[in-house]
Amino acid sequence: MTDTNLQKYDGVAMLLHWVTAVLMIVMIFFGEDLMGEGEEAGEAAGAAVSTFLPSIHVSIGVTILVLTVLRLLWRVMNPPPPYPATMKPWEVTVSKVTHLLFYVLMIGLPLTGWLAFPEFLRETPAMSGVTVFGLFPLPVAPAFGEFGGEVHEIGSNAAMVLVILHVLAALKHQFIDHDTILRRMSPH
Numbered sequence: 544m545t546d547t548n549l550q551k552y553d554g555v556a557m558l559l560h561w562v563t564a565v566l567m568i569v570m571i572f573f574g575e576d577l578m579g580e581g582e583e584a585g586e587a588a589g590a591a592v593s594t595f596l597p598s599i600h601v602s603i604g605v606t607i608l609v610l611t612v613l614r615l616l617w618r619v620m621n622p623p624p625p626y627p628a629t630m631k632p633w634e635v636t637v638s639k640v641t642h643l644l645f646y647v648l649m650i651g652l653p654l655t656g657w658l659a660f661p662e663f664l665r666e667t668p669a670m671s672g673v674t675v676f677g678l679f680p681l682p683v684a685p686a687f688g689e690f691g692g693e694v695h696e697i698g699s700n701a702a703m704v705l706v707i708l709h710v711l712a713a714l715k716h717q718f719i720d721h722d723t724i725l726r727r728m729s730p731h
C-alpha cells in the first residue's frame with residue numbers, strides 16, 4: 544500500500560509491541576506448563592529436579608517487565624499517531640482502556656509472579672535454583688502467602704481474554720472497517 548498520509552507507530556514502538564506480544568502469548572498459553580516442572584518436583588520429593596523451564600518462565604517475565612518500562616518511557620517521548628477520524632468515540636475509549644489494562648498487566652503480572660515466588664519456594668524448595676537467564680538467582684520477594692499467586696493467576700486469565708479481544712478488534716478493523724489500524728502497527 545502506498546498511502547503517504549498514513550500515520551504509523553515508529554519503528555521502536557512497533558518492535559517493542561511485536562516482541563512483547565510474542566512473549567506475552569507464550570506466557571499466557573504455556574506459562575503454567577513452564578512452571579509445572581517445579582510443581583511436579585515438589586510432589587515427587589527426592590526426584591532429580593531441573594529448574595530449566597521455571598527459569599525460562601521467570602526470565603521471560605523479567606524481559607516483559609523491562610521491555611514494558613522502556614516502552615512506556617519511549618511512548619511518553621514519542622506519542623502514538625492520532626486515531627483515524629473514522630473511529631467512533633466508543634471505539635477510541637474501548638481501545639484506550641484495553642491498552643491501559645495491557646500496560647497494567649504487563650507490569651503487574653511479572654511483579655505478582657515475583658510476589659508468588661516465596662510460597663512456590665516453600666512448597667518446592669529445589670526451585671531456589673531458579674535464575675534469570677542463568678545470570679543470577681531470582682531475588683527473594685517479601686512473603687505474602689497465597690495472595691501473590693492468586694492475583695497472578697487471575698491476571699493471566701484476564702490477559703488471555705484481553706489478547707483475544709485485542710486480536711479480534713485488529714481483525715475487525717482490517718476486514719470489516721477496512722481502516723488503517725493494523726497497518727499503523729505493521730512495518731510494511
Ligand code: HEM
Pocket residue numbers: 560563564565567568618623642643645646649706709710713724725726727728
Ligand atoms: C497477534 C496479536 C496482536 C495483534 C494483531 C495486535 C495488533 C495491534 C495493533 C494493530 C495495535 C495498534 C492499534 C492502534 O493503531 O492504535 C496494537 C496496539 C497495542 N497492542 Fe497489540 N496486537 C497483538 C498482540 C498484543 C499483545 C499480546 C499485547 C500485550 C499483551 C498487545 C498490546 C498492545 C498495546 C499495549 C497496544 C497500544 C500501543 C500504544 O499505543 O502504546 N498487543 N496492537
